Amino acid sequence: MATPRAAAAGRVDARRNRERLVAAARELFASEGVDVSVREIARRAGVGVGTLYRHFPAREELVDAVLEEAFEEVVASAEAALAEPDPWLGFRRFVEEALALRARNRGLKDVAEAHMRGRRRAAAMRRRLRPPLERLVARARDAGALRADFTPEDVPLLFWGSDRVLELTAGVSPELWRRHLGFLLDGLRAGAATPLGQGPLTPAELRRVGRERRRRA
Amino acid sequence: MATPRAAAAGRVDARRNRERLVAAARELFASEGVDVSVREIARRAGVGVGTLYRHFPAREELVDAVLEEAFEEVVASAEAALAEPDPWLGFRRFVEEALALRARNRGLKDVAEAHMRGRRRAAAMRRRLRPPLERLVARARDAGALRADFTPEDVPLLFWGSDRVLELTAGVSPELWRRHLGFLLDGLRAGAATPLGQGPLTPAELRRVGRERRRRA
């Protein structure tokens, strides 16, 4: 019994195929986005589509399984940013790191934007992200660095906008999103603030953004 | 000869069908975006798909024909903004108006972002937009209102980012893009500027953004 029966049940070839599928999906989601076809994932993994569906009864479950770990990095980044003593730098660091992760993983960006059309685990991750994110915002605001009218519900706005820049310019100028974010961050400092005509999303509205989007697709 | 033989040649029923197609496409592109299917456009116009293809040998030509007028409004808006005496208000007004047009016309946003995958007329419009836009930027910068490191090539960044917000939140909070733009504009004032790590796109790079994007699709 050298290496046997550890991990989950099932035949060893089945487990190997499952791992191959996850690995193939991880690479393809990161480089091509979540919209790669199941045939392409199966081909990359060296298995048939039937095998893919045996392990992941719907395409979305594979997305869910693969991107959980990527989302975990975002949560970790938010928690690490809270350790930064300067409240403004902590806030800024989280936003930059979260976007840098998206820059390296198209799939993460897709899922974050599409607000999961049925991705349960990503929804759970989102709930985990909320508390540290709220503290990052409150801390920077209370320190007088972040403008007073900024709310946690405004954070997705930062991501969405820079995501698009990222998406469009990744092939030509991979770091250009930092410029867009730089403009935005300069506008988020308390000293730069002028009154805004439009109020923030409420938490309920923010949730609806995801649901509306799901219905469309 | 009351109303006859004016306009282009061809049978009157053919001309009527062409106009119906353009009208149907205009409505659908504005409300659903440029990705509506040809069958849907034909159905809305009350004709068969064969008729659509008789008038517009490829789907893209219909897109091109319909969105030219929408793009024209953007150019007109830039020219009108130059009449504004305050350079900053002029700049701001153009950006806001251009985005408001996109908010009312999904197709315009799609074409502007996709940077025409083969839309010749839109490319011509883009060239027409450049001169007034350059003057708007230079004027606001020279007046000391707009930050000195802002270039005309940065304008698309403003649009792309807010476009995404618009797209995602249109159904829930149709004016939320104004909040995102508000943050951004506050960061564009000379007084708010801090050094940016990343330089602007060159004009050549900006053109490549469109071409890369075309290759993908």
Add this chain to the structure above:
DNA sequence: GGCGAAGCGGAGCGCCTGTTCCGCTTCTGT
């Protein structure tokens, strides 16, 4: 070593897309 079960592969289904083709209708000049 054999055999039952678990796993595998990929043809095929249903539905979508843009585009083509051609028999039939409708217009229009004489």
Add this chain to the structure above:
DNA sequence: ACAGAAGCGGAACAGGCGCTCCGCTTCGCC
């Protein structure tokens, strides 16, 4: 009024998608 041309409509094609199904292979316990 009529003939011929111009225009029309929609079935059909090629190629994509996610997903299902089932005959065949391979594993692993006895």
